[in-house]
Amino acid sequence: MRLEVDIASKTFKNAAGEQHDVIAGVAFALDAGEVGVFVGPSGCGKSTMLRILTGLDPDFQGRVSRPAGARIGFVFQEPRLLPWRSVEENVRLAAPLADEAKLSALFEILELNAHRNHFPGELSLGLARRVALARAFAVEPAFLILDEPLASLDVALAARMRDQIAMLMDNRSMITLLVTHDVDDAVRLGDRLFLLSPRPARVLAELPICTPRGERGDAEIAAIKSDVMRRINGDLPERESS
Template identity: 80%
Template sequence: MRLEVEITGKTFRSAAGEQHDVISGACFALDAGEVGVLVGPSGCGKSTMLRIIAGLDHDYQGCVSRPTGARIGFVFQEPRLLPWRSVEDNVRIAAPAADEAKLSALFEILELKAHRNHFPGELSLGLARRVALARAFAIEPELLILDEPLASLDVALAARLRDEIAILMEGRSMIALLVTHDLDDAVRLGDRVLLLSSRPARVLADLPIRTPRSARGEAEIAAIRADIMRRINGSSTDQAAS
């Protein structure tokens, strides 16, 4: 099972009729069990890239090859829950055949056990994000796409939720692709970090992290993060010079 991405161009027209280039060169591949992380400046086209990869946007140049018939779990920047449905119903709508034992384990890991009968309007942002994650994991996806799932959360809550995502990813053979602005999230969750340029986005570097997630110590995480920062600062200098 493999995801192959080659997006050579993506443009859109504004309401005023002006053409804007969003992506100019994104080429990478991920195998089963790998977590790729897209890191780049705000507005560079990361979310657009995810929509193309998920098959939600077909207006681009290039080719995206997804595993045939793969179940796709997509966690958007906003939780996108149905306000008239309970937490459990929001999850079961996406995964009607979900095994009760597996669903209960999922709710337990994501700290949703006490909220199964609550409605989205009764939830904090952190809980709503957990429901969105539960919905995506409940379908047992072969391809999981996460668009800034920890955005707008305080540091402690984001760290706890990041650990829960890592637990859910452990041992699964799915392909996962995550967008984040936080290098700590990238280094703690990813197996590969893909650095993107400013718009129009292109892949500046594809950086593998050899050590398994569960074995990464704080010193190694800090060293990897510092190396990525050096590369980001170096690429910014090169782009400014050109």
């Protein structure tokens, strides 16, 4: 199972008829079990890229090859829960055939068992984000997209949820694509990091991380983060791969 992406260009016209370049060259491939992370500045075209990858935007130059018939799990920047449905109902609407034992285990990992009958209006942002994660994992996706899943959370809560996401990913063989502004999240969760330029987006550097997530020590994480920040703040005229 493999995802192959080669987006040569993506443009759009605004209401005034002016053409804007959004993507100028994003090419990569991910295999099952790999976690690819895209790190780039706000407004660089990450959300546009995700719409292309899911087939929601076919108007681009290039090619995207997804596994045939693959289920897609998507965690959006906002939880996007139905306010008139309970936590469990929100999850089961996406995965009506979910096995009860697997669903209970998922709720246990994400600390949601005590909130199964609560409604979104009764939840904190952190809990709502956990429900969004549960919904995405419950469909047992072959291709999982996480779009800023930890945004706007305090440092301690984000770290706790990051560990929960890592645990869930490690128990599943799927292609995972994470979009984030947070270099710490990228380095702790990713297997391969893709650094994007400002709009129009292109891949400035591709950085593989060979050490498994659970075996990365603080010194190695700090060194990788330092390398990523150097590349982000530097001037990289050509795509690099280490």
